[in-house]
Amino acid sequence: MGEMEQGAYVDSLLNLESLRKSLVRQEDTIIFSLIERSKYPINSRLYHESNAASPLHFFINESEAVQAKAGRYVSPEENAFFPDSLPHPMLPPPKHKPVLHPSGASININEKIFNHYLKTLIPLVAAKGADDGNYATTAASDLACLQALSRRIHFGKFVAEVKFRDSPQDYTPAILAKDREGLMALLTFESVEEAIKKRVEKKAMVFGQDVENQESGNFKVKPSLVSQLYGEWVIPLTKFVQVEYLLRRLD
């Protein structure tokens, strides 16, 4: 990116409307990645841990090393699942001024995301049936789901930054008082959340339908499951990230 384009990029991260547009677009990525994962059964061998890490752990760790070299984690929008001892990027970091507050930038709740994905989400999304041996493609689709969910949830940092900049007078007292509930109330927009839950259900219907037999009522991933995933997990975690970020905003 030239400096001009980087300026436009920074502006888009400092505007609530454009951040919300990005969250809407990220829904497509999340739903398609879940649809991909639904092609495979659980394939539980990937998740077995002996003394060494599980095959999925290995797959993610090595993939992140390659992506770190290409500069993925230089971006404050990206958080690694296994951030320790990642290699340095080969390209110089972007020149624009950081958008996030430095201490908030280090928030990483991927361990939570990883555990919930493994324990709760995979069993709900995976195809029924016995192990099919497609371990590499299953692991690749797990990584795609995890990265899409992680990006969405950690986007809360940018949302929180913009909300703070838009009304520091409202947020500052709650931050100084470490008032988590107060912060949660300030940053919550019920109507936005309701619209999201409806929209992701609709998207799951459209993206996951059988186009040759639309009346069948068969969807690749259950639409109500996607709406539930957002309502009970993705949105609450995004808000958790926002609160964590705000609590550090005046450090």
Ligand SMILES: C=C(O[C@@H]1C=C(C(=O)O)C=C[C@H]1O)C(=O)O
């Ligand atoms: C992300 C935002 O903050 C909150 C969290 C939301 C979410 O995770 O989708 C939606 C609305 C807000 O309650 C926002 O205001 O857009």
